[in-house]
Amino acid sequence: MGELLLTPLHEEHIKLKARMIPFDGFDMPVQYTSIIQEHFAVREKVGLFDVSHMGEIELHGNDALSFTDYIVANSVMQMKDGEIKYSPMCYPHGGQVDDIFIYKMKDNFVLLVVNASPNYSAKDFDWISQNKGNFDVDILNRSPTYGEVAVQGPEAEKLMEPLVKGDTSLKELKRFKFMRGELFGKRILISRTGYTGEDGCEVYSEAKDIVDIWNGILADGKKFGIKPIGLGARDTTRFEVCYWLYGNDIDETINPLETGQEWTVKFDKGKFIGKEALLKVKEKGISRKLVGLYVPTGGIPRNKMEVRKEGRKIGYITSGNYCPSLRKAYAMAMLDLLYTEKGSKVSVVIRNREVEAEVVDMPFVKPVNKR
Amino acid sequence: MYPKDVKYTETHEWARPEEKLVAVGITSYASEQLSDIVYVELPTEGEEATKGSPFGTLESVKAVSDVYSPVSGKIEEVNHRLQDEPELLNKDPYGEGWIIKISPTKKEDLEDLMDAAAYEKFVEEQEEVEE
Numbered sequence: 040m041g042e043l044l045l046t047p048l049h050e051e052h053i054k055l056k057a058r059m060i061p062f063d064g065f066d067m068p069v070q071y072t073s074i075i076q077e078h079f080a081v082r083e084k085v086g087l088f089d090v091s092h093m094g095e096i097e098l099h100g101n102d103a104l105s106f107t108d109y110i111v112a113n114s115v116m117q118m119k120d121g122e123i124k125y126s127p128m129c130y131p132h133g134g135q136v137d138d139i140f141i142y143k144m145k146d147n148f149v150l151l152v153v154n155a156s157p158n159y160s161a162k163d164f165d166w167i168s169q170n171k172g173n174f175d176v177d178i179l180n181r182s183p184t185y186g187e188v189a190v191q192g193p194e195a196e197k198l199m200e201p202l203v204k205g206d207t208s209l210k211e212l213k214r215f216k217f218m219r220g221e222l223f224g225k226r227i228l229i230s231r232t233g234y235t236g237e238d239g240c241e242v243y244s245e246a247k248d249i250v251d252i253w254n255g256i257l258a259d260g261k262k263f264g265i266k267p268i269g270l271g272a273r274d275t276t277r278f279e280v281c282y283w284l285y286g287n288d289i290d291e292t293i294n295p296l297e298t299g300q301e302w303t304v305k306f307d308k309g310k311f312i313g314k315e316a317l318l319k320v321k322e323k324g325i326s327r328k329l330v331g332l333y334v335p336t337g338g339i340p341r342n343k344m345e346v347r348k349e350g351r352k353i354g355y356i357t358s359g360n361y362c363p364s365l366r367k368a369y370a371m372a373m374l375d376l377l378y379t380e381k382g383s384k385v386s387v388v389i390r391n392r393e394v395e396a397e398v399v400d401m402p403f404v405k406p407v408n409k410r
Numbered sequence: 411m412y413p414k415d416v417k418y419t420e421t422h423e424w425a426r427p428e429e430k431l432v433a434v435g436i437t438s439y440a441s442e443q444l445s446d447i448v449y450v451e452l453p454t455e456g457e458e459a460t461k462g463s464p465f466g467t468l469e470s471v472k473a474v475s476d477v478y479s480p481v482s483g484k485i486e487e488v489n490h491r492l493q494d495e496p497e498l499l500n501k502d503p504y505g506e507g508w509i510i511k512i513s514p515t516k517k518e519d520l521e522d523l524m525d526a527a528a529y530e531k532f533v534e535e536q537e538e539v540e541e
Contacts, residue, residue, distance in 0.1 A: 361469075
C-alpha cells in the first residue's frame with residue numbers, strides 16, 4: 040500500500056483526536072469518541088461527516104447527458120437541472136464498476152459523485168474515459184479540488200436552514216434535489232442526500248473552503264448536540280437501513296438485478312453499457328440474491344463469512360454488523376435463490392462454528408429521510 | 411491510573427484475588443482500544459481455564475478479540491450479565507464488567523503478573539511501538 044491520501048479536513052480530525060484508519064486509500068477518522076455514541080447522535084440529533092474522500096467527476100459538453108445515459112443503468116435524459124439520481128455503472132458483463140450519484144447541473148454539464156477507491160477515484164475516471172468514443176464530452180476528474188461534508192440527523196434541517204443562502208430555503212429543497220448557494224461566505228453546492236437513512240444534506244465546496252465550513256457547522260451545531268461522526272457510525276447507520284456499500288454488497292461480480300437495485304435498471308431506454316448482459320440475466324432469472332439475515336446469537340456476522348444450509352455453502356455475508364438502534368446483529372448476504380425466502384433458516388460460520396440465522400426483510404431500520 | 415488491587419497480563423487482562431477465587435476481566439486500556447463492545451462469548455461454569463490460553467471472545471463494532479486467562483484453574487463463576495449488557499466492559503471494566511472467577515490450581519500463577527506500575531509502563535511502551 041502506498042502513501043495514504045489526506046482529505047482537506049485531515050488536520051481537524053487530528054485536533055479532535057479521532058482514531059484514524061486507512062479507507063479507500065485515504066487516512067480517515069473511524070471514530071472520535073465512540074461508534075455507538077456517534078451512531079445515536081445521528082439517529083437522535085445531528086452528526087457531521089467528512090466525506091471529502093468521495094470522488095467528483097465532471098462531464099462537460101453537448102453530449103454530457105447522453106454520454107451519462109450510456110455509461111449508467113438508470114435513465115438520465117429526462118432529468119431536470121438540480122435533480123439527482125442514483126445509478127449502478129456496469130461493465131458489459133453486468134457487474135458493477137461502481138454505484139454513483141448523478142447531479143444534473145445543466146444540459147451540457149453533469150457531475151458524477153463516485154466512490155473514492157483507488158487514488159482519487161481513478162478506476163471510475165479511467166473507465167468513463169475509456170468509453171468516451173465519439174461523444175462530445177470532456178471528462179474531468181476534479182476529486183482533489185472538492186471538499187464535502189454530510190450533515191445528517193433529525194436536527195439537520197433546523198441547523199442548516201438559517202445558515203445556507205440559496206435560491207430557495209433548505210426547507211423547500213426536496214430529497215434528491217440540489218442547489219448552489221453560500222455557507223459562511225463560501226460558494227457551495229448543497230444536496231438533500233445522505234447515506235444514513237436520516238434527513239439531512241451534503242455540502243460540496245472548494246477543498247480550501249471546507250475547513251471553515253466544517254468548523255462553522257460544528258460551532259453552530261453545538262446547540263443541537265452535534266457530533267463529528269467517523270466511518271464506524273457511517274457504516275452502522277447505512278447498514279441499518281441497508282444502503283449498499285460498494286466493495287462489500289456490490290462489486291464487479293455482482294449485477295444490479297441480484298441486489299435489489301433493479302429499479303435503477305431502465306431496459307426501456309436506449310443502449311447502455313451492460314444492457315445486453317442484464318437483459319439475458321432478466322430473461323433467464325437470477326440465481327442468487329442479496330437478502331437480510333437476523334443472527335440472534337453466536338457473534339457478529341462480518342464481510343466474507345460463509346453462509347451454509349445443512350453443511351453446504353449457499354452464499355456469503357456481504358455486510359454484517361451490530362445494529363445499535365436494535366441492539367441486535369444483522370447481515371446482508373448473497374445467497375442461492377433457493378434459500379432467499381423470508382423466514383428461511385440458514386447458518387453463518389463465525390469462528391468455525393455454524394450459528395443460526397434467518398432471512399428477514401431489508402431494511403432492518405426504516406429510513407426516515409425527507410421525501 | 412490503573413487500579414492497584416489487581417495484577418495485569420501482557421494481553422491486557424486483570425486478575426484480582428478474592429478469598430479462594432481469582433476474578434478476571436479486561437483492563438481499561440483494552441476496553442478503550444476495543445471501544446463499544448457489543449458481543450461477548452463466555453465459557454461455562456466448570457470449564458478449565460489455562461494460563462495464557464483464550465477462554466472467551468469479545469466483539470466490538472469493528473473488531474474481534476480473544477480474552478486470555480491470567481491463571482490456570484476451574485471456572486467457578488461467569489458474569490452472564492455481560493451477554494445482555496456487554497457495555498459493562500466499557501463502563502466498568504474492573505467492577506461490574508468482570509468476566510469470570512477461577513479457582514486457581516496454583517497461587518503462584520499470580521506472582522509473575524505485572525503490578526499497576528509495571529503495567530502502566532508496559533502500555534506506554536506499546537503505544538510508542540505503535541507510533
